[in-house]
Amino acid sequence: MQNIPNLEQFKNYNIIMINLDGLRRDKVELCPSLNSLKENSLFFSRMKTAAPYSIASLHSIFSGVYPSRHGVNGYYKMFRFKENEITSLAQYLQESNYYTSCDIINEKLIPKNGFNERHVFDEKTVDFKKRHRDMIKKLSEKEKFFLFLDHTETHKNLVEAVIQKYNQDSIDDEYSASQKENDERYNSYLPSTDEYVSSILQNLKDFHLDKNTILIFFADHGTSIGEKYGEKFYGVFTYEYTINVFCVLSIPNVPSKTVNTQCRTIDIFPTILEISGKNLSTLNNEIQGKSLFHLIEETDDRESFVETGGLYGPWPSPEKHNVFCIVKNNKKLIYNDVPQTWEFYDLGKDPNELKNIYDENLDEIINFKQRLLQHFKETGISTNLNENTG
Amino acid sequence: MKCNILIITIDSLRADKCFGIKKTAKTPNIDKLINSGSYFSQAISASDGTHVSLGSIFTGQHPFNHNISTFENHSNAKINFNKLKNHGYFLYATTPDHHFFKTMTADFHENDIVTGRPYLRTFEGFGDKIIDRLSSKKMKEPWFYFTHIMDLHVTKPIPHEFFNESIGDDSFDKRLSIIDIWIGKILEHIDMTKTLVVLSSDHGEFDPELDYELGDVSSLQKTFRGIKSVSPKFIEPIGTKLFVSIRERIRKKRLKQIQKDMTENELRRMTLRGHDKLFDECLRIPLIFSGFGIPSQKIISQQVRQVDIFPTVFEIIDLSTNLNMNGISLLSLFKKNSTNILPAYFEGTPQLNEKTGKSIGIRTSKFKYYRSRNDSKENIRLFDLKNDPLEKHNIAELNLEAVSELEQLLQNTLNEKYNSTTNETMEEDEIEKAKKILGDLGYI
Numbered sequence: 001m002q003n004i005p006n007l008e009q010f011k012n013y014n015i016i017m018i019n020l021d022g023l024r025r026d027k028v029e030l031c032p033s034l035n036s037l038k039e040n041s042l043f044f045s046r047m048k049t050a051a052p053y054s055i056a057s058l059h060s061i062f063s064g065v066y067p068s069r070h071g072v073n074g075y076y077k078m079f080r081f082k083e084n085e086i087t088s089l090a091q092y093l094q095e096s097n098y099y100t101s102c103d104i105i106n107e108k109l110i111p112k113n114g115f116n117e118r119h120v121f122d123e124k125t126v127d128f129k130k131r132h133r134d135m136i137k138k139l140s141e142k143e144k145f146f147l148f149l150d151h152t153e154t155h156k157n158l159v160e161a162v163i164q165k166y167n168q169d170s171i172d173d174e175y176s177a178s179q180k181e182n183d184e185r186y187n188s189y190l191p192s193t194d195e196y197v198s199s200i201l202q203n204l205k206d207f208h209l210d211k212n213t214i215l216i217f218f219a220d221h222g223t224s225i226g227e228k229y230g231e232k233f234y235g236v237f238t239y240e241y242t243i244n245v246f247c248v249l250s251i252p253n254v255p256s257k258t259v260n261t262q263c264r265t266i267d268i269f270p271t272i273l274e275i276s277g278k279n280l281s282t283l284n285n286e287i288q289g290k291s292l293f294h295l296i297e298e299t300d301d302r303e304s305f306v307e308t309g310g311l312y313g314p315w316p317s318p319e320k321h322n323v324f325c326i327v328k329n330n331k332k333l334i335y336n337d338v339p340q341t342w343e344f345y346d347l348g349k350d351p352n353e354l355k356n357i358y359d360e361n362l363d364e365i366i367n368f369k370q371r372l373l374q375h376f377k378e379t380g381i382s383t384n385l386n387e388n389t390g
Numbered sequence: 391m392k393c394n395i396l397i398i399t400i401d402s403l404r405a406d407k408c409f410g411i412k413k414t415a416k417t418p419n420i421d422k423l424i425n426s427g428s429y430f431s432q433a434i435s436a437s438d439g440t441h442v443s444l445g446s447i448f449t450g451q452h453p454f455n456h457n458i459s460t461f462e463n464h465s466n467a468k469i470n471f472n473k474l475k476n477h478g479y480f481l482y483a484t485t486p487d488h489h490f491f492k493t494m495t496a497d498f499h500e501n502d503i504v505t506g507r508p509y510l511r512t513f514e515g516f517g518d519k520i521i522d523r524l525s526s527k528k529m530k531e532p533w534f535y536f537t538h539i540m541d542l543h544v545t546k547p548i549p550h551e552f553f554n555e556s557i558g559d560d561s562f563d564k565r566l567s568i569i570d571i572w573i574g575k576i577l578e579h580i581d582m583t584k585t586l587v588v589l590s591s592d593h594g595e596f597d598p599e600l601d602y603e604l605g606d607v608s609s610l611q612k613t614f615r616g617i618k619s620v621s622p623k624f625i626e627p628i629g630t631k632l633f634v635s636i637r638e639r640i641r642k643k644r645l646k647q648i649q650k651d652m653t654e655n656e657l658r659r660m661t662l663r664g665h666d667k668l669f670d671e672c673l674r675i676p677l678i679f680s681g682f683g684i685p686s687q688k689i690i691s692q693q694v695r696q697v698d699i700f701p702t703v704f705e706i707i708d709l710s711t712n713l714n715m716n717g718i719s720l721l722s723l724f725k726k727n728s729t730n731i732l733p734a735y736f737e738g739t740p741q742l743n744e745k746t747g748k749s750i751g752i753r754t755s756k757f758k759y760y761r762s763r764n765d766s767k768e769n770i771r772l773f774d775l776k777n778d779p780l781e782k783h784n785i786a787e788l789n790l791e792a793v794s795e796l797e798q799l800l801q802n803t804l805n806e807k808y809n810s811t812t813n814e815t816m817e818e819d820e821i822e823k824a825k826k827i828l829g830d831l832g833y834i
Binding site for chain 2: 075076077078079083084085086087091095105106108113123155156159160163286311318319
């Protein structure tokens with residue numbers, strides 16, 4: 001069994017964290033450079049996002065808590081991050097003497113505090129490879145830095161090909177009926193993303209950062225190719241194609257391992273803090289995530305909760321999340337708050353979530369329900385269910 | 391210039407033991423601090439329990455907004471510390487080893503958690519820890535430093551070496567005098583020209599004779615410590631709950647025996663906090679502001695509240711106070727007295743296994759009014775503080791008009807709600823701003 005690496009040795013390493021926005025988990029192996037990197041890194045293959053759209057998801061990654069705890073629990077809630085109550089990842093790292101920088105698609109994408117530099121790119125004109133090479137080169141002169149990069153090539157293509165093409169208000173099944181075409185189109189975006197990954201790896205070598213830089217590639221959420229009627233991109237439901245994501249954690253001289261135990265994107269926050277030398281025991285009451293390093297030795301799935309509220313779809317709710325789920329041990333319970341319906345899937349037998357086997361009298365489902373309701377209580381989530389049951 | 395901030399809270403220190411004609415303890419250092427600063431002689435605690443009242447100090451919110459209780463929502467006490475950090479402050483603390491303090495100071499730049507059984511008193515090493523921190527030169531300026539002293543709370547007898555006349559008459563006085571010695575040592579390390587010093591307490595206490603033996607619980611403590619040492623950390627609050635429950639049962643039994651032969655005054659002194667007896671002994675607290683920018687030799691008699699402490703500190707350091715606080719800055723009171731009424735909301739501290747205390751109420755300079763939390767007609771108590779300062783006579787039934795007015799005042803206060811945990815309501819302009827960004831991102 002592989003042991004947890006001694007993290008003390010990494011506390012002066014640089015950290016580059018890159019979001020491959022919307023990259024589906026099942027496409028990682030189709031990207032040669034990313035796949036090769038993953039084979040030589042710690043690869044967390046069954047990671048659940050806290051929310052299947054960028055703004056809520058990334059605020060969770062930067063805070064280590066679920067959206068309803070940090071305040072950005074709706075597309076329209078982008079201004080509600082509780083910055084006076086929650087210390088962000090960048091703030092912690094800045095306090096630990098990292099020079100902190102980011103390049104993002106919009107100011108509201110992540111918590112604003114804690115950055116020495118904040119850059120916002122124009123998605124329509126950006127050349128990610130050149131722009132990010134220049135940034136890394138500049139930062140290579142710093143003693144120790146943290147850099148967050150948002151790579152939105154897939155998002156950009158989706159906006160052009162799907163979001164602006166189809167009438168989002170319509171819940172007709174035109175998109176859903178074209179799954180093969182949607183899949184091929186999505187695959188056509190992959191080479192560009194993979195070239196970007198390759199360029200980042202080259203940059204580290206060129207600027208002599210490859211021996212003292214921790215590189216993290218992850219996806220903040222997945223993307224629909226029409227699997228479920230009513231969802232044309234993401235953010236509407238909590239099915240696997242948008243909530244199952246991944247994380248590649250590349251640390252110089254740490255043996256590779258693919259971790260197939262379920263974890264969460266909220267676990268990235270404590271993982272990075274642990275790398276930086278922060279004592280996590282002082283944070284226990286604040287964050288909901290747990291360091292990923294312990295999964296090297298653990299085999300129990302981490303209970304994962306996901307929440308969202310669509311801009312479109314059958315029951316849009318951009319002001320407040322209204323779809324929730326709990327996933328553990330390949331079983332998933334979904335609660336849709338507006339129609340107040342429940343769904344239960346055995347993901348081992350039914351990975352595409354085609355057969356809803358919800359039965360309120362089954363002990364297993366009762367247990368999942370109790371855990372989800374407990375999570376609502378602990379995270380401060382109000383639903384129609386809470387109001388009805390008091 | 392941003393001044394340093396030193397906040398000292400002394401657990402269970404009641405106002406009349408710290409300042410005024412009834413004071414008998416010898417506290418030259420606290421006296422000096424008052425003399426060189428300003429003293430609020432009518433400062434009122436938000437509750438008769440530590441968690442709820444300190445929660446009000448650090449959030450600037452009434453208990454029904456911060457929702458901090460003995461075992462829950464401790465992280466809500468952190469709400470203002472990030473604001474201080476964002477304002478450029480470096481945060482430090484030396485506190486007892488207790489889950490409330492550990493949670494509250496978890497995001498401080500450094501926090502010294504001092505372990506002791508049940509808590510270390512100043513002379514047992516806690517004071518040295520404070521001095522170590524202040525003299526270490528490791529605190530970056532501007533700093534915010536908080537410490538909480540438990541000497542008065544600990545019922546263990548103090549050693550005989552301290553039993554001489556120079557440190558006070560009775561047991562409470564002796565304890566306070568020892569604390570005062572340490573206050574003097576602490577202040578030796580403080581540059582008062584660039585440090586704002588706030589000294590107060592969480593709540594008062596009924597019984598000045600702390601040496602009453604309410605039950606030897608050392609074997610019980612030993613058993614629980616054994617269990618704690620082999621148990622996972624998350625069980626600690628449950629274990630604490632159980633321990634306190636059993637200890638209270640033992641003490642109650644012993645208390646009944648002692649009370650058999652007591653006079654009325656002695657019985658009053660034996661009242662236990664947390665049992666719906668919200669008399670001034672447990673609600674009136676000392677409040678001293680001294681040092682940076684604070685006028686000297688000023689005694690302010692207007693009633694003020696714990697929720698006003700942080701707004702005042704924030705105004706002194708030029709940090710916006712429009713930050714979801716119920717309190718107001720007292721800065722103007724340093725310059726001139728005001729006739730504005732600041733009704734002090736208070737509530738009973740929750741008993742074990744309860745999330746909220748039984749009673750809620752309002753204190754003005756004339757009256758104290760409290761009643762059942764859940765029923766405005768139940769357990770009503772009204773005291774005329776001017777003519778009956780010991781609150782011996784409940785005059786509620788004879789003064790229905792006053793009850794009605796105070797109930798209205800209470801209702802007005804209860805309406806000062808901050809929706810800090812749920813933020814569901816959205817204004818149209820916020821939605822439009824969000825839509826604009828989502829449009830730029832291509833979603834709309």
